[in-house]
Protein backbone atom coordinates (compact mmCIF):
# COMPACT_ATOMS: atom_id res chain seq x y z
CA UNK A 225 0.00 0.00 0.00
CA UNK A 226 1.38 3.42 -0.86
CA UNK A 227 0.80 6.67 1.02
CA UNK A 228 -2.05 9.09 0.46
CA UNK A 229 -2.94 12.68 1.35
CA UNK A 230 -6.27 14.52 1.17
CA UNK A 231 -7.82 17.76 2.37
CA UNK A 232 -10.50 16.60 4.82
CA UNK A 233 -12.15 19.97 5.49
CA UNK A 234 -14.52 21.80 3.13
CA UNK A 235 -13.30 23.75 0.12
CA UNK A 236 -12.75 27.50 0.42
CA UNK A 237 -11.46 29.72 3.17
CA UNK A 238 -11.82 28.61 6.78
CA UNK A 239 -10.03 29.29 10.05
CA UNK A 240 -8.35 25.90 9.94
CA UNK A 241 -7.95 23.17 7.33
CA UNK A 242 -7.06 19.56 7.99
CA UNK A 243 -4.89 17.50 5.68
CA UNK A 244 -4.79 13.78 6.38
CA UNK A 245 -1.71 11.75 5.51
CA UNK A 246 -2.23 8.00 5.60
CA UNK A 247 -0.19 4.96 4.63
CA UNK A 248 3.01 3.03 5.09
CA UNK A 249 5.34 5.97 4.48
CA UNK A 250 3.16 8.60 6.19
CA UNK A 251 5.58 9.04 9.11
CA UNK A 252 8.63 9.28 6.82
CA UNK A 253 6.96 11.97 4.70
CA UNK A 254 5.78 13.92 7.77
CA UNK A 255 9.33 13.82 9.17
CA UNK A 256 10.65 15.26 5.90
CA UNK A 257 8.26 18.23 5.79
CA UNK A 258 7.74 19.03 9.50
CA UNK A 259 10.04 21.04 11.73
CA UNK A 260 8.96 20.80 15.40
CA UNK A 261 8.88 23.92 17.60
CA UNK A 262 11.43 24.05 20.41
CA UNK A 263 14.63 22.12 20.60
CA UNK A 264 13.43 18.59 21.32
CA UNK A 265 13.07 16.21 18.36
CA UNK A 266 9.52 15.00 17.75
CA UNK A 267 8.72 11.36 18.53
CA UNK A 268 5.51 11.06 16.41
CA UNK A 269 3.97 8.65 18.94
CA UNK A 270 0.31 7.76 18.44
CA UNK A 271 -1.85 10.05 20.58
CA UNK A 272 0.56 13.01 20.50
CA UNK A 273 -0.16 16.48 19.16
CA UNK A 274 2.88 18.31 17.83
CA UNK A 275 3.40 22.03 17.19
CA UNK A 276 5.77 23.21 14.49
CA UNK A 277 6.16 24.33 10.88
CA UNK A 278 5.63 22.74 7.50
CA UNK A 279 8.80 23.49 5.56
CA UNK A 280 9.89 23.07 1.97
CA UNK A 281 13.67 22.95 2.38
CA UNK A 282 14.45 26.32 3.97
CA UNK A 283 11.08 27.87 3.01
CA UNK A 284 8.44 27.95 5.77
CA UNK A 285 4.95 27.26 4.43
CA UNK A 286 2.82 27.45 7.60
CA UNK A 287 2.72 26.98 11.33
CA UNK A 288 0.72 23.85 12.09
CA UNK A 289 -0.25 21.26 14.66
CA UNK A 290 0.00 17.61 13.75
CA UNK A 291 -2.22 14.98 15.32
CA UNK A 292 -0.46 11.61 15.39
CA UNK A 293 -3.44 9.29 15.21
CA UNK A 294 -1.75 5.94 14.54
CA UNK A 295 1.70 4.89 13.31
CA UNK A 296 0.50 5.47 9.75
CA UNK A 297 -2.13 8.20 10.04
CA UNK A 298 -1.44 11.90 10.68
CA UNK A 299 -3.69 14.97 10.61
CA UNK A 300 -1.96 18.23 9.67
CA UNK A 301 -4.01 21.18 10.97
CA UNK A 302 -2.88 24.24 9.07
CA UNK A 303 -4.34 27.72 8.51
CA UNK A 304 -7.43 27.67 6.32
CA UNK A 305 -6.21 29.84 3.45
CA UNK A 306 -6.68 27.71 0.30
CA UNK A 307 -3.30 28.89 -1.05
CA UNK A 308 -1.52 27.42 1.99
CA UNK A 309 -3.52 24.20 1.68
CA UNK A 310 -2.58 23.81 -2.00
CA UNK A 311 1.10 24.50 -1.18
CA UNK A 312 1.17 21.80 1.50
CA UNK A 313 -0.65 19.29 -0.71
CA UNK A 314 1.81 19.89 -3.56
CA UNK A 315 4.72 19.48 -1.14
CA UNK A 316 3.31 16.16 0.12
CA UNK A 317 2.85 15.09 -3.51
CA UNK A 318 6.51 15.86 -4.26
CA UNK A 319 7.50 13.75 -1.24
CA UNK A 320 5.67 10.74 -2.68
CA UNK A 321 2.10 10.94 -1.34
CA UNK A 322 -0.70 10.19 -3.81
CA UNK A 323 -3.18 13.07 -3.62
CA UNK A 324 -6.83 12.03 -3.22
CA UNK A 325 -10.22 13.55 -2.44
CA UNK A 326 -11.47 13.29 1.17
CA UNK A 327 -13.95 10.58 0.19
CA UNK A 328 -11.31 8.52 -1.63
CA UNK A 329 -8.95 8.72 1.34
CA UNK A 330 -11.69 7.85 3.82
CA UNK A 331 -12.53 4.79 1.78
CA UNK A 332 -8.83 3.73 1.85
CA UNK A 333 -8.70 4.17 5.63
CA UNK A 334 -11.94 2.28 6.17
CA UNK A 335 -11.02 -0.51 3.72
CA UNK A 336 -7.78 -1.05 5.68
CA UNK A 337 -9.90 -2.02 8.71
CA UNK A 338 -10.34 -5.70 7.89
CA UNK A 339 -13.28 -6.33 10.22
CA UNK A 340 -15.80 -4.04 8.50
CA UNK A 341 -17.78 -4.98 5.41
CA UNK A 342 -18.35 -2.90 2.26
CA UNK A 343 -21.91 -1.94 3.23
CA UNK A 344 -20.56 -0.47 6.49
CA UNK A 345 -17.86 1.48 4.64
CA UNK A 346 -20.45 2.85 2.20
CA UNK A 347 -22.65 3.86 5.13
CA UNK A 348 -19.78 5.74 6.79
CA UNK A 349 -18.95 7.50 3.53
CA UNK A 350 -22.60 8.45 2.90
CA UNK A 351 -23.18 9.74 6.43
CA UNK A 352 -22.03 13.37 5.83
CA UNK A 353 -24.39 13.66 2.83
CA UNK A 354 -27.61 13.03 4.79
CA UNK A 355 -29.96 16.01 4.82
CA UNK A 356 -31.91 15.05 7.96
CA UNK A 357 -31.23 13.41 11.33
CA UNK A 358 -33.62 10.60 10.34
CA UNK A 359 -31.51 10.16 7.18
CA UNK A 360 -28.34 9.74 9.27
CA UNK A 361 -30.15 7.12 11.38
CA UNK A 362 -31.26 5.12 8.34
CA UNK A 363 -27.67 5.12 7.09
CA UNK A 364 -26.19 4.19 10.48
CA UNK A 365 -28.70 1.36 10.85
CA UNK A 366 -27.47 -0.30 7.66
CA UNK A 367 -24.21 -1.17 9.46
CA UNK A 368 -25.41 -3.43 12.30
CA UNK A 369 -28.96 -4.01 11.16
CA UNK A 370 -30.60 -3.11 7.84
CA UNK A 371 -28.90 -4.27 4.66
CA UNK A 372 -25.80 -5.82 6.35
CA UNK A 373 -28.03 -7.99 8.54
CA UNK A 374 -30.31 -8.99 5.67
CA UNK A 375 -27.39 -9.95 3.40
CA UNK A 376 -25.71 -11.90 6.22
CA UNK A 377 -28.97 -13.74 6.95
CA UNK A 378 -29.34 -14.67 3.28
CA UNK A 379 -25.81 -16.09 3.18
CA UNK A 380 -26.21 -18.00 6.47
CA UNK A 381 -29.52 -19.54 5.37
CA UNK A 382 -28.72 -19.98 1.69
CA UNK A 383 -29.36 -23.76 1.82
CA UNK A 384 -32.88 -23.49 3.26
CA UNK A 385 -34.13 -20.19 1.89
CA UNK A 386 -36.00 -20.27 -1.45
CA UNK A 387 -34.87 -18.32 -4.50
CA UNK A 388 -38.29 -16.71 -4.56
CA UNK A 389 -37.81 -15.37 -1.06
CA UNK A 390 -34.46 -13.84 -2.03
CA UNK A 391 -35.88 -12.31 -5.22
CA UNK A 392 -38.91 -10.76 -3.53
CA UNK A 393 -36.74 -9.62 -0.58
CA UNK A 394 -34.43 -7.78 -2.98
CA UNK A 395 -37.40 -6.22 -4.76
CA UNK A 396 -38.86 -5.03 -1.45
CA UNK A 397 -35.58 -3.43 -0.46
CA UNK A 398 -35.38 -1.61 -3.81
CA UNK A 399 -38.92 -0.30 -3.35
CA UNK A 400 -38.39 0.83 0.27
CA UNK A 401 -35.16 2.50 -0.76
CA UNK A 402 -37.07 5.02 -2.89
CA UNK A 403 -38.61 6.49 0.27
CA UNK A 404 -35.37 6.14 2.24
CA UNK A 405 -33.53 8.14 -0.43
CA UNK A 406 -36.03 10.99 -0.08
CA UNK A 407 -35.43 11.06 3.69
CA UNK A 408 -31.65 10.75 3.32
CA UNK A 409 -30.89 12.96 0.33
CA UNK A 410 -33.98 15.22 0.32
CA UNK A 411 -36.92 15.61 -2.00
CA UNK A 412 -37.05 17.75 -5.14
CA UNK A 413 -40.33 19.61 -5.43
CA UNK A 414 -41.20 21.64 -8.50
CA UNK A 415 -43.80 24.39 -8.35
CA UNK A 416 -45.81 24.52 -11.57
CA UNK A 417 -49.08 26.10 -12.68
CA UNK A 418 -50.66 28.89 -14.71
CA UNK A 419 -49.38 32.49 -14.55
CA UNK A 420 -50.33 34.54 -11.50
CA UNK A 421 -51.62 31.53 -9.52
CA UNK A 422 -49.13 32.38 -6.77
CA UNK A 423 -46.20 30.04 -7.45
CA UNK A 424 -43.51 32.54 -6.48
CA UNK A 425 -45.52 33.67 -3.45
CA UNK A 426 -45.67 30.01 -2.35
CA UNK A 427 -41.92 29.53 -2.78
CA UNK A 428 -41.26 32.63 -0.68
CA UNK A 429 -43.78 31.53 1.94
CA UNK A 430 -42.27 28.01 2.27
CA UNK A 431 -38.68 29.28 2.38
CA UNK A 432 -39.59 31.92 4.93
CA UNK A 433 -38.01 34.71 2.91
CA UNK A 434 -38.22 36.70 -0.31
CA UNK A 435 -36.43 34.60 -2.93
CA UNK A 436 -38.61 35.03 -6.01
CA UNK A 437 -40.07 38.29 -7.30
CA UNK A 438 -43.86 38.53 -7.00
CA UNK A 439 -45.99 40.92 -9.11
CA UNK A 440 -49.37 40.95 -10.86
CA UNK A 441 -47.59 40.95 -14.21
CA UNK A 442 -47.61 37.65 -16.10
CA UNK A 443 -44.17 36.24 -16.79
CA UNK A 444 -42.49 37.90 -13.79
CA UNK A 445 -40.47 34.77 -13.09
CA UNK A 446 -38.02 34.59 -16.01
CA UNK A 447 -35.59 31.98 -14.80
CA UNK A 448 -35.72 29.34 -12.11
CA UNK A 449 -35.45 30.15 -8.45
CA UNK A 450 -34.66 27.53 -5.82
CA UNK A 451 -35.19 27.46 -2.09
CA UNK A 452 -34.95 25.02 0.77
CA UNK A 453 -37.40 24.09 3.50
CA UNK A 454 -37.86 21.23 5.94
CA UNK A 455 -40.83 19.37 7.33
CA UNK A 456 -40.04 16.70 9.95
CA UNK A 457 -37.86 14.05 8.31
CA UNK A 458 -38.10 15.60 4.85
CA UNK A 459 -35.77 18.24 3.48
CA UNK A 460 -37.36 19.81 0.41
CA UNK A 461 -35.55 21.56 -2.41
CA UNK A 462 -38.13 23.76 -4.11
CA UNK A 463 -37.87 25.08 -7.64
CA UNK A 464 -40.07 27.80 -9.07
CA UNK A 465 -39.45 27.73 -12.80
CA UNK A 466 -40.34 30.16 -15.52
CA UNK A 467 -42.83 28.86 -18.01
CA UNK A 468 -43.95 25.68 -16.27
CA UNK A 469 -47.61 25.53 -17.11
CA UNK A 470 -47.59 28.89 -18.71
CA UNK A 471 -46.40 28.21 -22.22
CA UNK A 472 -45.10 24.69 -22.66
CA UNK A 473 -47.52 24.16 -25.56
CA UNK A 474 -46.59 27.26 -27.54
CA UNK A 475 -43.64 27.57 -29.92
CA UNK A 476 -40.68 29.29 -28.27
CA UNK A 477 -40.10 32.84 -29.54
CA UNK A 478 -36.32 32.77 -29.49
CA UNK A 479 -33.28 30.73 -28.49
CA UNK A 480 -33.36 32.04 -24.90
CA UNK A 481 -36.96 30.97 -24.48
CA UNK A 482 -36.21 27.61 -26.11
CA UNK A 483 -33.27 26.94 -23.78
CA UNK A 484 -35.24 28.12 -20.75
CA UNK A 485 -38.07 25.77 -21.62
CA UNK A 486 -35.73 22.81 -22.16
CA UNK A 487 -34.24 23.43 -18.72
CA UNK A 488 -37.74 23.72 -17.19
CA UNK A 489 -38.72 20.35 -18.68
CA UNK A 490 -35.53 18.75 -17.39
CA UNK A 491 -36.20 20.10 -13.87
CA UNK A 492 -39.75 18.76 -14.12
CA UNK A 493 -38.56 15.31 -15.15
CA UNK A 494 -36.09 15.13 -12.28
CA UNK A 495 -38.69 16.18 -9.69
CA UNK A 496 -39.84 13.81 -6.95
CA UNK A 497 -43.09 15.71 -6.48
CA UNK A 498 -44.96 18.43 -8.38
CA UNK A 499 -46.84 21.15 -6.54
CA UNK A 500 -49.40 22.28 -9.12
CA UNK A 501 -50.57 25.70 -7.98
CA UNK A 502 -54.01 26.85 -9.14
CA UNK A 503 -55.81 30.11 -8.36
CA UNK A 504 -58.87 29.07 -6.32
CA UNK A 505 -60.34 32.54 -6.80
CA UNK A 506 -60.62 32.11 -10.59
CA UNK A 507 -62.80 29.77 -12.66
CA UNK A 508 -60.72 26.93 -14.13
CA UNK A 509 -58.78 28.16 -17.13
CA UNK A 510 -57.32 25.80 -19.69
CA UNK A 511 -54.44 23.90 -18.12
CA UNK A 512 -51.45 23.58 -20.40
CA UNK A 513 -51.72 20.16 -22.11
CA UNK A 514 -47.99 19.62 -22.45
CA UNK A 515 -47.58 20.22 -18.73
CA UNK A 516 -50.35 17.75 -17.87
CA UNK A 517 -48.72 15.19 -20.16
CA UNK A 518 -45.36 15.70 -18.43
CA UNK A 519 -46.68 15.36 -14.88
CA UNK A 520 -49.28 12.62 -15.47
CA UNK A 521 -47.07 9.79 -14.18
CA UNK A 522 -45.63 11.73 -11.26
CA UNK A 523 -46.54 12.39 -7.66
CA UNK A 524 -48.69 15.52 -7.89
CA UNK A 525 -50.26 17.66 -5.18
CA UNK A 526 -52.78 20.21 -6.42
CA UNK A 527 -52.38 23.36 -4.35
CA UNK A 528 -55.53 25.49 -4.41
CA UNK A 529 -54.15 28.92 -3.62
CA UNK A 530 -55.78 32.22 -2.60
CA UNK A 531 -58.16 30.64 -0.06
CA UNK A 532 -58.64 34.18 1.30
CA UNK A 533 -60.64 35.04 -1.86
CA UNK A 534 -64.14 33.74 -2.71
CA UNK A 535 -63.83 30.24 -4.23
CA UNK A 536 -64.55 30.17 -7.94
CA UNK A 537 -62.63 27.12 -9.07
CA UNK A 538 -64.64 23.98 -9.83
CA UNK A 539 -62.32 21.16 -8.74
CA UNK A 540 -64.70 18.57 -10.23
CA UNK A 541 -63.51 19.59 -13.68
CA UNK A 542 -59.87 18.80 -12.95
CA UNK A 543 -58.32 15.62 -14.42
CA UNK A 544 -58.42 12.65 -12.02
CA UNK A 545 -54.72 12.60 -11.24
CA UNK A 546 -55.06 16.14 -9.84
CA UNK A 547 -57.66 15.11 -7.28
CA UNK A 548 -55.30 15.19 -4.29
CA UNK A 549 -55.78 18.81 -3.24
CA UNK A 550 -54.92 21.17 -0.40
CA UNK A 551 -56.34 24.63 0.18
CA UNK A 552 -53.92 27.40 1.19
CA UNK A 553 -53.26 31.08 1.04
CA UNK A 554 -49.60 31.58 0.15
CA UNK A 555 -50.00 35.31 0.75
CA UNK A 556 -51.33 34.90 4.31
CA UNK A 557 -49.37 31.72 5.05
CA UNK A 558 -52.49 29.73 5.98
CA UNK A 559 -52.92 26.00 5.30
CA UNK A 560 -49.16 25.47 5.09
CA UNK A 561 -49.04 22.76 7.80
CA UNK A 562 -51.71 20.83 5.84
CA UNK A 563 -49.66 21.25 2.70
CA UNK A 564 -46.56 19.84 4.43
CA UNK A 565 -48.58 16.94 5.81
CA UNK A 566 -49.84 16.11 2.32
CA UNK A 567 -46.30 16.23 0.93
CA UNK A 568 -45.11 13.85 3.67
CA UNK A 569 -47.99 11.48 2.91
CA UNK A 570 -47.42 11.53 -0.84
CA UNK A 571 -43.70 10.85 -0.30
CA UNK A 572 -44.63 7.95 2.08
CA UNK A 573 -42.25 9.18 4.78
CA UNK A 574 -44.87 9.10 7.56
CA UNK A 575 -44.07 6.22 9.95
CA UNK A 576 -41.07 5.03 7.91
CA UNK A 577 -39.13 2.38 9.89
CA UNK A 578 -35.60 3.79 10.17
CA UNK A 579 -34.15 0.30 10.86
CA UNK A 580 -35.45 -1.29 7.68
CA UNK A 581 -32.99 -2.62 5.08
CA UNK A 582 -32.37 -0.16 2.24
CA UNK A 583 -29.73 0.44 -0.39
CA UNK A 584 -27.95 3.78 -0.37
CA UNK A 585 -25.45 3.53 -3.22
CA UNK A 586 -25.75 2.69 -6.92
CA UNK A 587 -23.41 -0.29 -6.37
CA UNK A 588 -25.87 -1.77 -3.87
CA UNK A 589 -28.82 -0.90 -6.08
CA UNK A 590 -27.33 -2.64 -9.14
CA UNK A 591 -26.54 -5.78 -7.14
CA UNK A 592 -30.05 -5.88 -5.66
CA UNK A 593 -31.54 -5.48 -9.14
CA UNK A 594 -29.51 -8.50 -10.27
CA UNK A 595 -30.62 -10.36 -7.15
CA UNK A 596 -34.29 -9.66 -7.86
CA UNK A 597 -34.08 -11.83 -11.00
CA UNK A 598 -31.50 -14.34 -9.81
CA UNK A 599 -31.68 -17.83 -11.41
CA UNK A 600 -29.67 -20.10 -9.10
CA UNK A 601 -28.38 -20.41 -5.53
CA UNK A 602 -24.77 -20.19 -6.78
CA UNK A 603 -25.51 -16.93 -8.55
CA UNK A 604 -27.35 -15.61 -5.47
CA UNK A 605 -24.40 -16.50 -3.20
CA UNK A 606 -21.99 -14.72 -5.49
CA UNK A 607 -24.13 -11.54 -5.70
CA UNK A 608 -24.78 -11.40 -1.93
CA UNK A 609 -21.07 -11.98 -1.19
CA UNK A 610 -20.28 -9.13 -3.56
CA UNK A 611 -22.88 -6.97 -1.78
CA UNK A 612 -21.16 -7.62 1.56
CA UNK A 613 -17.51 -7.64 0.54
CA UNK A 614 -17.20 -6.32 -3.02
CA UNK A 615 -15.02 -3.46 -4.26
CA UNK A 616 -16.11 0.07 -3.39
CA UNK A 617 -17.05 2.41 -6.25
CA UNK A 618 -15.58 5.74 -5.20
Ligand SMILES: Nc1nc2c(ncn2[C@@H]2O[C@H](COP(=O)(O)OP(=O)(O)O)[C@@H](O)[C@H]2O)c(=O)[nH]1
Nearest residue numbers: 419420421422423424425438439530553554555
Ligand atom coordinates in the same frame (compact mmCIF):
# COMPACT_ATOMS: atom_id res chain seq x y z
N1 LIG B 1 -55.29 37.19 -2.44
C1 LIG B 1 -54.21 36.47 -2.66
N2 LIG B 1 -53.31 36.86 -3.59
C2 LIG B 1 -52.24 36.08 -3.79
C3 LIG B 1 -52.01 34.90 -3.05
N3 LIG B 1 -50.85 34.35 -3.49
C4 LIG B 1 -50.36 35.15 -4.46
N4 LIG B 1 -51.18 36.21 -4.63
C5 LIG B 1 -51.02 37.34 -5.57
O1 LIG B 1 -51.13 36.85 -6.90
C6 LIG B 1 -50.27 37.60 -7.77
C7 LIG B 1 -49.34 36.67 -8.53
O2 LIG B 1 -48.48 36.04 -7.61
P1 LIG B 1 -47.11 35.35 -8.04
O3 LIG B 1 -46.58 34.61 -6.87
O4 LIG B 1 -46.21 36.32 -8.74
O5 LIG B 1 -47.68 34.32 -9.15
P2 LIG B 1 -46.87 33.36 -10.17
O6 LIG B 1 -46.94 34.03 -11.49
O7 LIG B 1 -47.62 32.08 -10.18
O8 LIG B 1 -45.46 33.22 -9.66
C8 LIG B 1 -49.52 38.60 -6.86
O9 LIG B 1 -50.20 39.83 -6.90
C9 LIG B 1 -49.65 37.96 -5.48
O10 LIG B 1 -49.59 38.90 -4.44
C10 LIG B 1 -52.97 34.52 -2.05
O11 LIG B 1 -52.86 33.52 -1.34
N5 LIG B 1 -54.05 35.35 -1.91
Ligand SMILES: [Mg+2]
Nearest residue numbers: 423424444445
Ligand atom coordinates in the same frame (compact mmCIF):
# COMPACT_ATOMS: atom_id res chain seq x y z
MG1 LIG C 1 -43.65 33.70 -10.60
